[in-house]
Structure formats: structure tokens, C-alpha cells
Amino acid sequence: MTQLDTLRAISIPASLILAYIIDRMLGDPYNFPHPVRFIGKLIKHIEILIRKTCHSSRSLKIGGLFLFLTTVGISWGLTWLITDLAFELNFYAGAVIQTIFMYTCIASKCLYDEGIKVYESVRSGDIEKSRKQISYLVGRDTSQLSFEEIIRASVETIAENTVDGVVAPMFYAIIGGAPLMMAYKAVNTLDSMVGYKNEKYEDLGFFSAKIDDIFNFIPARISLAGFVYACLVKGQNHSNCVKIAIRDRKKHKSPNCAYPEGAVAGALGVQLGGTNVYFGQTVVKPVIGDKIRPIEAYDIVLTCDLMKWCGFFMMFIFVLVWYMAI
Numbered sequence: 227m228t229q230l231d232t233l234r235a236i237s238i239p240a241s242l243i244l245a246y247i248i249d250r251m252l253g254d255p256y257n258f259p260h261p262v263r264f265i266g267k268l269i270k271h272i273e274i275l276i277r278k279t280c281h282s283s284r285s286l287k288i289g290g291l292f293l294f295l296t297t298v299g300i301s302w303g304l305t306w307l308i309t310d311l312a313f314e315l316n317f318y319a320g321a322v323i324q325t326i327f328m329y330t331c332i333a334s335k336c337l338y339d340e341g342i343k344v345y346e347s348v349r350s351g352d353i354e355k356s357r358k359q360i361s362y363l364v365g366r367d368t369s370q371l372s373f374e375e376i377i378r379a380s381v382e383t384i385a386e387n388t389v390d391g392v393v394a395p396m397f398y399a400i401i402g403g404a405p406l407m408m409a410y411k412a413v414n415t416l417d418s419m420v421g422y423k424n425e426k427y428e429d430l431g432f433f434s435a436k437i438d439d440i441f442n443f444i445p446a447r448i449s450l451a452g453f454v455y456a457c458l459v460k461g462q463n464h465s466n467c468v469k470i471a472i473r474d475r476k477k478h479k480s481p482n483c484a485y486p487e488g489a490v491a492g493a494l495g496v497q498l499g500g501t502n503v504y505f506g507q508t509v510v511k512p513v514i515g516d517k518i519r520p521i522e523a524y525d526i527v528l529t530c531d532l533m534k535w536c537g538f539f540m541m542f543i544f545v546l547v548w549y550m551a552i
Contacts, residue, residue, distance in 0.1 A: 333391030452536030491515025
């Protein structure tokens with residue numbers, strides 16, 4: 227290993243710390259050329275090409291595998307190529323580019339801000355504004371949601387995305403740097419765009435949904451440590467957080483989502499899950515947690531706080547483990 231390779235490896239945890247700090251300060255500016263937007267456009271273009279040639283269930287599944295491999299491969303490859311060229315040019319230029327890529331993959335502040343917007347619209351009593359605001363966070367039909375359902379949807383989504391948007395990207399960053407982090411974002415974007423179990427995407431999104439489950443398997447489970455820390459910081463019920471997450475871990479079609487949702491439900495003493503509508507299809511989900519008290523608007527803020535402190539703790543742990551391992 228050359229001196230440059232050693233420096234590049236050492237720069238990964240430092241870049242992750244800086245990326246997390248930058249995200250907490252800036253979030254995702256709307257006019258910023260975010261890589262995930264390009265990944266989304268790439269997915270749409272490839273999907274159009276696949277649907278022109280694939281029509282049977284089997285061919286759509288094969289096309290879906292091609293979609294997955296192409297999207298993830300391009301995302302990883304371009305990130306690796308750009309960071310590699312930058313490091314070859316100058317170590318500091320490479321470190322800056324690496325940090326920027328990592329920053330774009332963390333969604334802590336964006337998720338927090340969007341959650342607070344929903345909370346404020348609910349507090350204002352404007353049901354239509356609240357339904358519109360929550361539609362930016364969830365994939366379900368929001369046109370008929372009540373205030374209670376809007377609050378529940380917000381808490382569920384913020385809890386789930388604590389893993390998808392914060393813990394998992396950092397987990398893969400510390401393992402494989404910015405390229406693997408971006409590959410994970412491609413996996414996650416594919417799942418959010420084509421991973422639905424409906425008539426349109428059941429076949430095309432088959433591989434994307436399954437592989438997203440695999441990528442989130444470890445992050446979902448280790449996130450419990452972060453939620454416990456967050457509970458201790460915010461004075462929430464840390465023991466019930468773990469109890470409900472473990473007890474209700476199988477009460478979701480996803481093998482991973484019930485862990486963060488259960489952790490938050492247990493911490494707050496509320497019940498999540500139930501009936502939702504996704505693209506015209508009614509989906510009945512088991513309930514997660516015990517209804518110790520009714521869910522209320524401020525639970526959105528509390529969930530945002532749990533997400534923030536969970537992310538901070540997991541970032542610290544990942545960096546600490548990395549330095550202990552070398």
C-alpha cells in the first residue's frame with residue numbers, strides 16, 4: 227500500500243465526521259445538484275427502455291435485475307472514478323470531493339426539517355396543508371388522511387428513514403468510503419421508486435426491494451443502540467424502546483422497518499402501524515407498540531429529536547470502531 231492509499235484510508239472517518247456536520251448545518255439546498263436526483267433520473271430512463279422490450283413477468287424481473295445492476299454500478303463507478311482522480315491530483319482535493327459526496331448521502335437535517343414542517347402545519351389546524359406536507363415524506367395516499375393519521379405517518383416515516391437516510395449511509399461509508407455510500411443510496415433510491423408490491427412494480431422492482439432489505443439488515447438492528455442513546459438524551463423510555471423493537475420486530479412486511487418503528491413507538495409509548503393506502507391499494511399492517519397514550523402532534527418533534535441524536539451517536543460509534551480496528 228502506497229502512502230497515498232494509506233492517507234486516503236485514514237481520511238474516510240474524518241470525511242464522514244465533516245460530512246455529518248455539514249449536513250446538520252446545511253441540509254439539502256433545493257438548488258444543489260444532488261447526486262440522488264441524477265440517480266432518480268437514471269432509474270426513470272432505464273425503466274422506460276426496459277418497459278419497451280420487456281412485457282412478461284419473467285422478462286420484467288430480468289429487466290429489473292438489469293436496472294439494479296446498472297444503476298448501482300454506475301453510481302459506485304462514477305463516485306469511485308471522480309474521487310480517485312481527485313486524490314491522484316491532490317490529496318486535499320480528493321478529501322474535499324470525498325466529503326462532499328458523503329455529505330450528499332446523509333439526510334439528517336432534511337428529514338428533521340420536513341418533519342417539523344408537518345408538525346407546524348398540523349399545529350396550524352390546516353388539514354389540506356398538512357396532507358400536502360406529509361405527501362413529501364411518504365409514498366402512501368395522503369388525500370384523505372386525518373390529523374391523527376398524518377401524525378402517525380410522520381412518526382413512522384421519520385423513524386424508518388433514520389436507518390435509510392442516516393445510519394445505513396454512514397455504515398457503508400465507514401466500510402467502503404464514498405463509492406460504497408453512493409452505491410447504497412442507489413439501492414435505497416431504487417427501492418423507493420420501483421420497490422412497491424403493486425401491479426406496476428411487483429416484477430420490475432422485485433430485485434430492488436429484496437436487495438434493499440439485505441443492505442438494511444445490519445443497519446436496522448444496530449440502530450437500536452443509537453435510539454437507546456437518544457432516549458437517554460431526551461428523557462424517553464429507553465427500556466421500552468428496546469422491548470418493543472425486539473417484541474414487534476416481525477410485525478412488518480419488511481424485515482427491517484419494524485426495528486426503528488418499534489424503537490420509536492416504545493420510546494414514546496404510542497402505537498404505530500394499521501391500514502394505509504398505497505397507489506390505490508389498501509394495505510393492512512399489524513400495529514407496532516402499545517397504546518400507552520394517544521399519539522399527538524408533538525410526537526413528530528420528539529421523533530425528529532430521536533433521529534438526530536441516534537444519528538450523532540452512530541456516527542461517533544462508527545468512527546470509534548474504525549480507529550479501534552486499524
